[in-house]
Amino acid sequence: MSTITISSKYQIVIPKEIREKLRLSPRQKLQVLEKGGVISLVPEVPLKSLKGFVKGMDQSNLREKQERA
Template sequence: MSATATVSSKFQIAIPKEVRERMGLRPGQKVAFIAKLDGVMIVPVPEREDIQGMARGANPEGYRDRNDRF
């Protein structure tokens, strides 16, 4: 897939339709811009409800916290 957008004078862009549809973006949804060496990655920010419980059953044994650091 190859799509382009033009940066406006206010530094805004419109995400092309084919990209919005492929990513499943909807109006009002937040996206994160992650700078890479050769460009920018745009990823949707998940809603709390979407990720709630995803670590259920995880084993915290061996977990290191700030108190373990030197």
């Protein structure tokens, strides 16, 4: 686990090993989420990169609208 420090301008630096593992790039946007005192940074993914990610998905267990309530 890495430790970071908040600067006087409230900025943080993401450790190199995390940036490389998640393939983060300069100017990439991150969503900031807080829940129960825990801060999470979630990289935004371009919509184009999601094209076809469910290709070949098994649709046999999908629920109908009436069953969703």
